[in-house]
Amino acid sequence: MRKFIKSLLLFSTIVIGGLLIFLFLSNEYMARKGFNGWNSEQNLFQINQVKHYDLAILGISHARNFSRGQNHFITESKLSRTVLNLGIGKGRCGLNEQNFYLQYTLNRGLSFDTIIYVISPPLMYGDLNKASNTFDDEAFRVNFIYDYLKFGGENIGQRLSSYVLSKFSLSYLSSRPENIWLDIQTKEMEKVDSGAVEEGFKLAYGDLNMSENREFDYNKGLLRDFVDNVVGEDSDIMFIVTPTMFGEWPGHIEFESFMLELSESPHVSYYDFSSLELPASFFYDHHHLNTQGHKYFLDSLLNPLIKRR
Numbered sequence: 001m002r003k004f005i006k007s008l009l010l011f012s013t014i015v016i017g018g019l020l021i022f023l024f025l026s027n028e029y030m031a032r033k034g035f036n037g038w039n040s041e042q043n044l045f046q047i048n049q050v051k052h053y054d055l056a057i058l059g060i061s062h063a064r065n066f067s068r069g070q071n072h073f074i075t076e077s078k079l080s081r082t083v084l085n086l087g088i089g090k091g092r093c094g095l096n097e098q099n100f101y102l103q104y105t106l107n108r109g110l111s112f113d114t115i116i117y118v119i120s121p122p123l124m125y126g127d128l129n130k131a132s133n134t135f136d137d138e139a140f141r142v143n144f145i146y147d148y149l150k151f152g153g154e155n156i157g158q159r160l161s162s163y164v165l166s167k168f169s170l171s172y173l174s175s176r177p178e179n180i181w182l183d184i185q186t187k188e189m190e191k192v193d194s195g196a197v198e199e200g201f202k203l204a205y206g207d208l209n210m211s212e213n214r215e216f217d218y219n220k221g222l223l224r225d226f227v228d229n230v231v232g233e234d235s236d237i238m239f240i241v242t243p244t245m246f247g248e249w250p251g252h253i254e255f256e257s258f259m260l261e262l263s264e265s266p267h268v269s270y271y272d273f274s275s276l277e278l279p280a281s282f283f284y285d286h287h288h289l290n291t292q293g294h295k296y297f298l299d300s301l302l303n304p305l306i307k308r309r
Helices: 002-031 071-079 095-107 121-125 142-151 156-166 194-205 214-232 252-262 291-308
Strands: 052-059 083-085 111-118 236-241 268-272 283-285
Touching: 052 095, 071 083, 071 291, 095 121, 095 142, 095 214, 121 194, 121 214, 121 252, 142 156, 214 236, 214 252, 252 268, 268 291
Parallel strands: 052 083, 052 111, 111 236, 236 268
Antiparallel strands: none
């Protein structure tokens, strides 16, 4: 029996050791491919030797849109600021994990003058905190797992299991830097399609009762904690809602009331551009600006606010 146990332990050690060696070697292989914030949807490959950025951008797809296509270079050029975009799109990252990404960078010694939080209302009302595939595209980092276990969140076990297992998948290992958003960013809308807007709301919100939404109440607590922690790091926070073709999002009244409450802090500001009337040609879908719309937004709206800070 002892011999069997020893053999089992030896076998387990060899297997675990082999898996760890594979993870670290594959990580080096992936790092050489040249991933960054504008040719992928990943964050960890961006966090390198740079220790200070003027701006950090957080949020879901509306935040990531600041870097997709050629937008990252346009954003830095128009704002005359260095930018680290930590936004995660594709419906896989909730408020808690967005906050964690920033905390992880702070733990690595990075600093920022201003945090631009593109606070799309669906991020507050939806159940994205339960997504298990949030980190699947990210590089393998032991300190990332350690920090996340300390930070906490919903669905931790499944999210971390999916994160580790994804590193052995062919889709991850064969992925390469590519800018799939270049063509999308040149598309232009012609008019509002009410049916498509309603379908989009169902996808973003699900079957939610806006007046009794537990996710909204939960996320309010997360955002309050976030503001307290970031203000303590000597960074200003600018919450913005980007323009849409349909105006205000569902749940706007409760959402804006809470955001105005947060903005009472001297280091926090809130700007809602959702109802700003822009040409349909500035959008590639009903709530994402294309590149020409993004340029207009930076020049006419965001840049004046940044310069005043």
